[in-house]
Amino acid sequence: MSALLGAMEAGGTKIVCAASKGGEIVAQTRIPTRGPDATLAAALAFFEAVIGEHGDLSALGIAAFGPLDLRSTSPTFGRLLGTPKHGWAGTDLVAPFARRLGCPVVIDTDVNAAALAETMHGAARGCRTAVYVTVGTGIGGGVVVDGRTLRGSPHPEMGHIRVARHERDAAFPGVCPFHGDCLEGVASGPAIVARYGAPLDALPSDHEAIAVVGHYLGQLAANVLLMISPERIILGGGVMSSEPLLRETRTAAARLLNGYGGYGASAASLEQTIVAPGLGERSGIVGALVLAERA
Amino acid sequence: MSALLGAMEAGGTKIVCAASKGGEIVAQTRIPTRGPDATLAAALAFFEAVIGEHGDLSALGIAAFGPLDLRSTSPTFGRLLGTPKHGWAGTDLVAPFARRLGCPVVIDTDVNAAALAETMHGAARGCRTAVYVTVGTGIGGGVVVDGRTLRGSPHPEMGHIRVARHERDAAFPGVCPFHGDCLEGVASGPAIVARYGAPLDALPSDHEAIAVVGHYLGQLAANVLLMISPERIILGGGVMSSEPLLRETRTAAARLLNGYGGYGASAASLEQTIVAPGLGERSGIVGALVLAERA
Numbered sequence: 343m344s345a346l347l348g349a350m351e352a353g354g355t356k357i358v359c360a361a362s363k364g365g366e367i368v369a370q371t372r373i374p375t376r377g378p379d380a381t382l383a384a385a386l387a388f389f390e391a392v393i394g395e396h397g398d399l400s401a402l403g404i405a406a407f408g409p410l411d412l413r414s415t416s417p418t419f420g421r422l423l424g425t426p427k428h429g430w431a432g433t434d435l436v437a438p439f440a441r442r443l444g445c446p447v448v449i450d451t452d453v454n455a456a457a458l459a460e461t462m463h464g465a466a467r468g469c470r471t472a473v474y475v476t477v478g479t480g481i482g483g484g485v486v487v488d489g490r491t492l493r494g495s496p497h498p499e500m501g502h503i504r505v506a507r508h509e510r511d512a513a514f515p516g517v518c519p520f521h522g523d524c525l526e527g528v529a530s531g532p533a534i535v536a537r538y539g540a541p542l543d544a545l546p547s548d549h550e551a552i553a554v555v556g557h558y559l560g561q562l563a564a565n566v567l568l569m570i571s572p573e574r575i576i577l578g579g580g581v582m583s584s585e586p587l588l589r590e591t592r593t594a595a596a597r598l599l600n601g602y603g604g605y606g607a608s609a610a611s612l613e614q615t616i617v618a619p620g621l622g623e624r625s626g627i628v629g630a631l632v633l634a635e636r637a
Numbered sequence: 638m639s640a641l642l643g644a645m646e647a648g649g650t651k652i653v654c655a656a657s658k659g660g661e662i663v664a665q666t667r668i669p670t671r672g673p674d675a676t677l678a679a680a681l682a683f684f685e686a687v688i689g690e691h692g693d694l695s696a697l698g699i700a701a702f703g704p705l706d707l708r709s710t711s712p713t714f715g716r717l718l719g720t721p722k723h724g725w726a727g728t729d730l731v732a733p734f735a736r737r738l739g740c741p742v743v744i745d746t747d748v749n750a751a752a753l754a755e756t757m758h759g760a761a762r763g764c765r766t767a768v769y770v771t772v773g774t775g776i777g778g779g780v781v782v783d784g785r786t787l788r789g790s791p792h793p794e795m796g797h798i799r800v801a802r803h804e805r806d807a808a809f810p811g812v813c814p815f816h817g818d819c820l821e822g823v824a825s826g827p828a829i830v831a832r833y834g835a836p837l838d839a840l841p842s843d844h845e846a847i848a849v850v851g852h853y854l855g856q857l858a859a860n861v862l863l864m865i866s867p868e869r870i871i872l873g874g875g876v877m878s879s880e881p882l883l884r885e886t887r888t889a890a891a892r893l894l895n896g897y898g899g900y901g902a903s904a905a906s907l908e909q910t911i912v913a914p915g916l917g918e919r920s921g922i923v924g925a926l927v928l929a930e931r932a
Contacts, residue, residue, distance in 0.1 A: 409898040423899050471789045483864070487782050494766045494866025496899040503860045504893055506801045520897045565798045569778070569864050571789025598799055602815045603704040604718050604791040 345400035348389050348443070349630035351452060352406040352435065354427060354479045358627045359385050361392045361399070368396060378433040389443055399445040403633030405455030405626045406435055408482065412450065412493045420449055423496065448633040452476070453484030454491035454498075455629025456619070460576050461486045462632055464620030469573040473566050474625065475500070476579035477559065481526040485570060501526040503565065508557045510550060511537075529558040531581050542584050552586050559587070560594020563616050567595070567605060578619040592616050640695035643684050643738070644925035646747060647701040647730065649722060649774045653922045654680050656687040656694070663691060673728040681737055694740040698928030700750030700921050701730055703777065707745065707788045715744055718791065743928040747771070748779030749786035749793075750924025751914070755871050756781045757927055759915030764868040768861050769920065770795070771874035772854065776821040780865060796821040798860065803852045805845060806832075824853040826876050837879050847881050854882070855889020858911050862890070862900060873914040887911050 344364035351358040357373040369392050373384045393399060409423040420436030440447045450458075457466070457474035466472035466486075475483040481501030485492035492498060502524045514537050516527030527533060534542050538551050545551050559577070566575055577588060592609040595616060601607035605615075619625050639659035646653040652668040664687050668679045688694060704718040715731030735742045745753075752761070752769035761767035761781075770778040776796030780787035787793060797819045809832050811822030822828060829837055833846050840846050854872070861870055872883060887904040890911060896902035900910075914920050 411899070424896070471787065485865070487787065488785070490783070492766065492782065492866060494868065496866060498864055498866050499898045500864045502894075502897055503863050504801050504856055506799050520895050521893070561799055565860060565864065568798050569793055569795045569860065570780070571787060571791060571793050573789065598816070599797075600815050601719070602797055603794040604706070 346392070346396050346398065347631055347634040348392065348399045348402035348445070349627055349634055350385055350402065350404045350439075351455070351626040351630050352404065353452060353626070354407055357381055357385055359388045360627055360631065361389070361396065362631055363396065368392070377429050382433075382435075382438060386438065386442055389439070393443065399443055401446045401448065401634040401637030402439055402443060403455070403630040403635075403637065404435055404439070404447060404449040405452045405630040405633065406449060407480070408451045409496055409499055410435070410449065410451060412497050420447075446637040448637045450491055450493070450629075450633055451482065451484055451497055452626045452629075453482045454486070454493070455484065455633060456578065456625035457484035457486040457576070457629070458491055458632050459621055459625045459629035460574075460619060461489070463628060464625060465576050465617050466574040466620075471570065471572040472574045472576065473570060473572045474576045474578060474619070475562065475566070477529065477531075477577065477581040478579035479531050481530050481562075481579075483562075483566070485572070500562065500566070501530070503562065505529075505558050505561045508554045511554045525558055525562055529555050529581075534581065542581055542587065547586050552584070552590050555581070556587055556590025557594050559591040560598060563591055563595040563612075564598040567599065567615070568603070573615070575616045576619050576625075577616065578623075578625060582618070588616070588618060641687070641691050641693065642926055642929040643687065643694045643697035643740070644922055644929055645680055645697065645699045645734075646750070646921040646925050647699065648747060648921070649702055652676055652680055654683045655922055655926070656684070656691065657926055658691065663687070672724050677728075677730075677733060681733065684734070684738055688738065694738055696741045696743065696929040696932030697734055697738060698750070698925040698930075698932065699730055699734070699742060699744040700747040700925040700928065701744060702775070703746045704791055704794055705730070705744065705746060707792050715742075741932040743932045745786055745788070745924075745928055746777065746779055746792055747921045747924075748777045749781070749788070750779065750928060751873065751920035752779035752781045752871070752924070753786055753927050754916055754920045754924035755869075755914060756784070758923060759920060760871050760912050761869040761915070766865065766867040767869045767871065768865060768867045769871045769873060769914070770857065770861070772824065772826075772872065772876040773874035774826050776825050776857075776874075778857075778861070780867070795857065795861070796825070798857065800824075800853045800856045803849045806849045820853055820857055824850045824876075829876065837876055837882060842881050847879070847885050850876070851882055851885025852889050854886040855893060858886055858890040858907075859893040862894065862910070863898070868910070870911045871914050871920075872911065873918075873920060877913070883911070883913060
């Protein structure tokens with residue numbers, strides 16, 4: 343009999359929960375992200391119902407927004423650290439599930455889990471090193487090296503790097519409560535709405551937002567290539583569903599790299615390197631299942 | 638009888654060659670870096686003399702400036718790629734040694750080797766993840782994750798990331814032939830001389846160069862922490878021998894991080910994270926020996 347595995351992807355707007363048996367999804371639900379108590383209680387209720395119907399869970403994998411304390415020896419392991427997300431700082435994402443579900447619980451960041459899923463089943467299959475970046479309400483990146491996620495101390499938070507400003511965007515102060523005009527402060531979904539009054543997909547396809555936001559995301563992509571040298575950078579998240587933005591990001595990255603270090607100097611040369619997710623919006627929940635499989 | 642190991646650190650101004658037996662250095666030399674033919678011939682002559690005196694080499698480790706082709710399946714494996722270093726682009730650093738010395742040759746970047754040496758014997762002992770950055774004629778960084786260096790595709794070249802300009806340094810165009818005002822273009826030794834007419838150690842300790850260069854290196858350090866999350870960043874190289882610059886780099890990094898993600902918001906909180914090399918100027922050659930040991 344194959345093991346029953348639980349998976350939870352905790353995002354800023356929704357929590358996706360799933361259970362799988364023998365590689366098949368046997369149950370799935372979406373819970374809107376409200377306060378931590380009500381939201382986690384709903385997730386627990388889902389898994390208890392799964393157990394009631396299918397028997398004990400072998401393991402639960404959690405892929406969560408961060409920043410998270412992932413140091414297994416830390417007294418606050420599994421908790422959210424200071425986060426702009428109201429009410430969630432300090433929330434323990436691991437202990438309540440381990441206690442109530444009676445199974446091993448493995449946690450990683452949503453983007454690390456997505457990077458893992460993409461290297462195993464998606465756009466980075468066969469890559470030794472891959473980076474998954476989500477651009478949405480927030481910006482975050484996950485890193486896989488040799489089949490393991492980079493968890494470091496604490497863990498990558500590459501949405502908050504400083505970027506050089508676009509010349510037509512010098513006055514915008516940025517929206518990050520910690521850093522103002524860090525990458526997330528100038529290129530996330532909320533930054534686009536704050537600056538242009540609408541999300542990217544509601545703006546004309548020749549709107550200057552593409553050039554400005556692409557300039558910033560191209561800096562992230564170039565920095566990732568120069569600092570981590572992955573074989574693949576996967577750009578996911580709601581903002582990245584814009585095909586012109588993905589192209590502009592490649593163009594800006596190529597312009598910055600300028601042919602250095604074995605990278606081509608044209609956007610076309612980065613087409614195999616900077617790509618859309620192979621798993622679409624499912625990278626996170628598939629990654630959570632991979633975490634559970636490995637528990 | 639313990640193995641005889643060879644090590645070569647190829648730098649922009651000098652090549653250091655050494656041989657060790659049972660953990661003791663039995664021979665060492667320094668060769669000024671001129672054109673590739675004469676320089677590599679001198680290095681080969683050193684190792685042939687070592688073999689003549691001590692017997693066959695078990696392995697040679699090479700730690701070299703880059704960018705290098707480190708993909709073992711590539712037809713140009715072991716060669717320098719396009720480099721600002723005159724005459725060296727395309728030079729094969731591996732095959733001539735393997736052919737003439739008849740032993741396995743292992744190559745990695747100088748900074749990857751230094752990072753390896755520091756995790757094994759220096760300031761990053763016990764760290765799962767560490768980054769070594771050299772700031773000198775050029776700027777480069779090496780990464781160790783779980784005892785292995787990050788070699789990616791091609792390999793980290795973090796000296797060439799884009800940085801936000803210091804307000805008192807907006808007019809300086811930078812000296813990087815590839816990127817103008819990338820990090821190396823504004824914070825390397827030559828950039829300091831181009832801007833201020835003298836190297837850092839010849840300027841007064843309250844000179845604004847410290848604030849300007851520290852602002853740029855602090856961006857690198859903050860980016861490294863946000864993108865790779867190492868437990869330790871080791872800052873080596875000639876420019877970093879300035880103690881005020883190391884302090885200013887911590888201050889600038891702390892200012893940028895602003896308490897996010899578990900990092901402190903004060904320079905003091907980064908004192909254990911951003912550090913000087915434990916092996917002084919020997920990180921590179923010790924790293925080359927580690928490469929040979931592992932061959």
